[in-house]
Each structure stands twice: as C-alpha cells, then as structure tokens.
Amino acid sequence: MTASSLKIIVTGANGFLGQHVVDSLKKKHAVTCLIRKKEIIPGTETLVYKSYGDDVIDSAIKDSDIIIHIAAQLHGPWKEMYESNVVFTEHLVSMASKYKLRHFIYISSENVTQQNQDSYSKTKELAEIEVAKFPRHLIIRPTIIYGPGDLKYVGRLIGIITKYPIVPVLGNGLSKFQFVYVDDLVQIINTSIDNTITGTFTIAGPESICYNGFMHQLMEAMGTRRTMLHFPLWMLKPMAHVFNLLFSKPPLTPTQLDNLSKDRDYDITEQVKLFNYVPVSLKNGLGRIIKQLHEKN
Numbered sequence: 482m483t484a485s486s487l488k489i490i491v492t493g494a495n496g497f498l499g500q501h502v503v504d505s506l507k508k509k510h511a512v513t514c515l516i517r518k519k520e521i522i523p524g525t526e527t528l529v530y531k532s533y534g535d536d537v538i539d540s541a542i543k544d545s546d547i548i549i550h551i552a553a554q555l556h557g558p559w560k561e562m563y564e565s566n567v568v569f570t571e572h573l574v575s576m577a578s579k580y581k582l583r584h585f586i587y588i589s590s591e592n593v594t595q596q597n598q599d600s601y602s603k604t605k606e607l608a609e610i611e612v613a614k615f616p617r618h619l620i621i622r623p624t625i626i627y628g629p630g631d632l633k634y635v636g637r638l639i640g641i642i643t644k645y646p647i648v649p650v651l652g653n654g655l656s657k658f659q660f661v662y663v664d665d666l667v668q669i670i671n672t673s674i675d676n677t678i679t680g681t682f683t684i685a686g687p688e689s690i691c692y693n694g695f696m697h698q699l700m701e702a703m704g705t706r707r708t709m710l711h712f713p714l715w716m717l718k719p720m721a722h723v724f725n726l727l728f729s730k731p732p733l734t735p736t737q738l739d740n741l742s743k744d745r746d747y748d749i750t751e752q753v754k755l756f757n758y759v760p761v762s763l764k765n766g767l768g769r770i771i772k773q774l775h776e777k778n
C-alpha cells in the first residue's frame with residue numbers, strides 16, 4: 482500500500498456499478514470484495530460470505546478503513562428483500578461502528594425520494610436509516626445509472642433496438658429522465674473517499690430529457706432508426722404486478738411504471754462543485770457504450 486492507500490471493503494463488487502467502482506479503486510487502494518458467490522475479481526482480495534452474519538465479514542471489516550456498500554437485491558418477496566437490503570446493511574453498520582471505520586459509503590437510490598411503496602424503494606429507505614446511525618456516513622442516491630456492462634436499463638434497450646424493427650415505449654414517452662453515467666458515480670466515490678465527504682445526496686446526470694428524446698439519441702448513437710410503439714401505462718400496470726409475483730427478475734415492475742410517470746429535473750451544479758468532477762454528457766456516455774460494444778464484437 483502507498484501512503485495514501487486505504488483498505489476498502491466493497492459489497493456488490495461483481496455487479497454493474499460494483500465492477501466499475503472496484504476497477505477504479507484498485508489502482509490506488511487495497512480492495513477487498515465481499516461477495517456471495519466464489520469469483521475472481523482481479524487485483525483484489527475476494528471473500529465469500531455464506532450469511533449476513535458470517536465471521537468472514539467481521540474479520541474483513543476489522544482491518545479496514547472504509548466500507549462501500551453497493552450490494553442490493555432489486556426484486557423478490559418482502560422478507561427476502563428486507564434481509565438482504567436492511568438486515569445486511571444493519572450488520573455492516575454495526576461492524577463499522579465496532580471497528581471505528583473512517584467512512585461508510587452507501588449506494589441507495591433516487592427512488593427513496595419518490596414516495597414509492599414497492600419493496601425495493603422501501604428497503605432502501607430503511608437501509609438508509611441504518612446507515613445514518615454511523616457518524617461518518619455518505620448516502621448516494623443515484624437516478625438510473627448507465628454505462629458499459631449495464632444489462633437492466635439502457636443495456637436492455639440497446640438489445641431490443643438491435644433485435645427488433647419496432648421498439649415498445651411504456652407510456653407516452655413525455656416524462657423526463659436524468660440518467661447518470663457510471664463514471665460520474667465512480668468519480669464521486671473517489672472524491673468522497675479522498676475528502677471523507679458525509680451526508681445524503683441525490684445524484685443525477687447533466688441532462689433532463691423526455692423518454693422519446695432519449696430513445697432518439699440512443700438510436701442515433703447506434704446509427705439506426707426504429708419505429709416506437711407507445712403502450713399506455715394503465716394497460717401495463719396489472720401485467721407488471723403479475724410479473725413481479727412470478728419472476729425473480731421480472732421484465733417489468735410496478736416501480737418501473739411508477740417511475741415512468743414522474744419527471745426528473747435536478748439541478749446538479751452543487752453536486753458537481755462538491756464532488757469536483759466533469760459530468761459525462763448523454764451524447765458522450767451513449768457514444769462510449771456503443772464504441773465499447775463495437776470493440777467487443
């Protein structure tokens with residue numbers, strides 16, 4: 482370790498955001514990834530835990546400076562989600578307090594600001610309450626994150642546009658979104674670590690754009706055009722509830738539909754100043770994803 486290098490625990494290190502965060506942190510810090518399944522994450526120490534109270538978690542945290550808690554269960558029955566999102570967080574917070582860590586960084590979600598009643602938003606909200614018990618905590622609430630490796634939102638849309646001549650659009654497509662590029666979050670986390678920034682922040686991208694406009698930009702970045710077919714939200718709601726009950730990874734959730742009918746238009750001036758970074762524009766972000774996809778194929 483170099484003089485300014487810290488020992489950092491990352492949960493959710495094998496997920497979309499976690500991989501980007503770890504790739505950046507490991508250049509400077511000693512990173513320990515706490516994960517559920519045995520996996521090699523190059524350049525880090527990976528520890529597999531069997532339960533949320535596993536001793537492996539305790540001994541990992543004991544020697545660390547910072548926890549970045551990214552892991553979250555996105556769908557599933559309430560009891561299971563409560564265990565993974567709230568009980569796990571509570572345990573990490575108590576370990577961080579016991580061993581007097583210098584910083585606890587929690588990746589929450591902008592959903593918690595929207596009064597959503599679904600299990601994901603509710604459990605993230607309850608987890609925030611646990612995190613806030615730790616004195617030097619930072620709670621980051623991102624809007625939808627996009628970037629290479631995302632398969633849930635923009636990544637899924639790219640798949641649909643690639644495969645089909647007609648692209649379904651949920652709702653009238655007029656609600657505004659403010660996607661945030663994954664590198665912006667990585668920058669924010671790095672600055673937060675360097676300056677031990679604490680508090681709770683909603684983090685959005687630099688542009689608020691209606692969904693139809695976003696789809697046009699995405700297709701332009703892909704160098705293609707598709708016809709958009711709009712489906713009214715009232716028609717999709719019952720379907721989303723059924724999907725939520727039937728699938729562990731539902732193709733459509735009630736929360737996604739709720740989110741589709743709300744406008745996002747955050748002023749990010751203060752966020753950019755505090756975290757000292759240059760936000761990636763939507764055009765550049767989409768361009769980077771498509772470039773990477775071309776390089777892969």
Ligand SMILES: NC(=O)c1ccc[n+]([C@@H]2O[C@H](COP(=O)([O-])OP(=O)(O)OC[C@H]3O[C@@H](n4cnc5c(N)ncnc54)[C@H](OP(=O)(O)O)[C@@H]3O)[C@@H](O)[C@H]2O)c1
Pocket residue numbers: 492493494495496497498499516517518550551552553554555565588589590591622623624625626627633634
């Ligand atoms: N992506 C977005 O647009 C977005 C927006 C706002 C907030 N967030 C938040 O950002 C974080 C990362 O999201 P992501 O997009 O990177 O998600 P992701 O790709 O689905 O990764 C989720 C991570 O959490 C772990 N995980 C899932 N279920 C778990 C459980 N029951 N117990 C313990 N670990 C579990 C996964 O590990 P396994 O491989 O073991 O399943 C994986 O490492 C989450 O906290 C999410 O709430 C994401």
